Amino acid sequence: MDQDTHLAGLNGQVIHDEIVLARAPWMHQVKAGETLRIVDLEGNQAVDFLLYAAGDDAERYSAQDTIAAQANIFLRTGSVLLSNEGRQMMTITATSVEYHDTIGGACSCESNSLRYGHHTKAQHSCVDNFLEANLREGRGKRDMVSNVNFFMNVPVEPDGALGIVDGISAPGLTVDLRAEMDVTVVVSNCPQINNPCNGFNPTPVRMIVTA
C-alpha cells in the first residue's frame, strides 16, 4: 500500500496526516521533538517552506544564516535550519533527495512579470499562498523572507549562472524535519507553471507529523 511506503522509517506515533492539494497553502504547528515528513507524491513538486518561532514570530527561518553556518547553499540530511537570530529551528534528519534549494525564493505575481512577462499577472503564486496563510495569524508582508524550496533544484554554475532546472526528486521521495523548537510551518505547494520547478504540472504533497 502507498501509505505504508510513505511512513517507512518514521518513528513514533502519527499525530497528523494530511494531503495538501496542488497549488494550496498549508500552515501547521510542530512542537519541539516532533518530526514533519513531506512526501513528494507525484515527483518534482516544489514545496516552498517558511518557519516562524511559535512563541515569537519575529524570529523566523533565515536562509542566509543557514547557508553561512553550513558554508553551503544546498540543504541535505544533517542541515540545520537556523533562525534570523542564529537559533536552531529544525533539522533535516533524513531525505531521499540529494539536496534541496534555499536560494531561489518564492514565486510571486510581481516577479513572474519580470521572469516571464506581464501576461502571467493573473496566475497564482507562492507569495500569495504565504500571505494568505500568514495573514490568518497576524503576519503580513514584512514577515516574508527567503524560504526553503524542498524538491527544487537551483544549481549555480562556475560563471555565476543560476536558475531553476529540472528537478532531482521523484514520486514518493521524502524529507524529514525534526523540530528543535516549537515552530509554525507555513507552506506553499508551489503553483508555478512557467518553469520546471513542478515539472510544469503542480501536484499534491503529503504532510505527516510524528511524535
Added chain:
Amino acid sequence: MSVLADPNAAREHARAMGGTIVEAMPTLPPRAEDVPADVAPDDLLWEETIAAGGYASRTLARGARLRLIDVKGDACASLLIFNAAMPSERLNIADTVKVQWDAYPSTGSVLLSDMGRVLASIEQDSAATHDAFCGPSNEASNRHHYGDGRNSGVYPNARDRLLLAAAKHGLGRRDVHPSINLFKGVRIGADGGVTAELGPFAPGRSLVLRVEMDVIVAIANCPHVLDTRPWSITPLRVTAWRGPVTTADDPIRTATPERLRAFLNTEDLYRR
C-alpha cells in the same frame, strides 16, 4: 576635584568639543572633492565615514547616486533597502539573483524589491566581490567568533547594527530582511559549497548605486559572518549626490528583458 561642578562649566566643557575631527563621522554640510565633475556642490546629499563596527541609515530620492568606498580594504557593508513610502516593500535578494539568472551582482546588475521593481542599479563596481547568500552576522555568530556580539560591547554584530539603523526609521525586528554584503564576496562551488573572499583588498575599491526609487538605506559595517580572523574591519566611506532619473535608453534598463520589465514596473509606480 571636578571642574564641571556647575552648568556653566559643563557647558563650556561640552562646547569645547565642537569641531573635533575623527576618522569616522559625518560631514555637515556634505563636502567631497572627489565626486564626478558634473556634480555641483549643492547636489551633494551625504558624506560620512561609517566606523569599523558602525552603522548608518538615510532616505535617498529616486535618481540619487550612492557611492560606497572601502577606504582601507577591509570594510564589509551589509545593506538593506526599503521603499521609503511603503517600507513593507524591500530588497528581495532571492528575486535579485533568480530573476537576473546571476549569483554575483556587479556592474549593470539591479537590486530588486519583492514587488518586481528596481530599488537600485549598480552603476559602477571596482570591487566585484559581493555576497548575496550569507547575510549579516548576528549576536550568536559573533559570540562564537569573538566571545561577544552585543551592540554595547566591542564586537557588535551586523544584524543588531541593522536593527538600530532600521529602528531610526520606525522599523523593527520584522523588517531586517535578508541583506546583500558588499565588498566581501563569496563563490559557490559545484557541490554548493560557499567560499568566502575576505581580502583584505586594495584600499579604495568603490561601488556606485543609482537609486531608482525613493528609498531608505540601512548599512552596517561589521566583519563578514564567515570571517574567522581576529576582529578585522575598517571604515566605510559613503557619499551621495543628486542625479537624474534613469532614461528610457539607459543601457542597464535595456540590457535584458527581465531588467526592462523591472524598470517598467518601477516607472509605473511613479506614474501618478
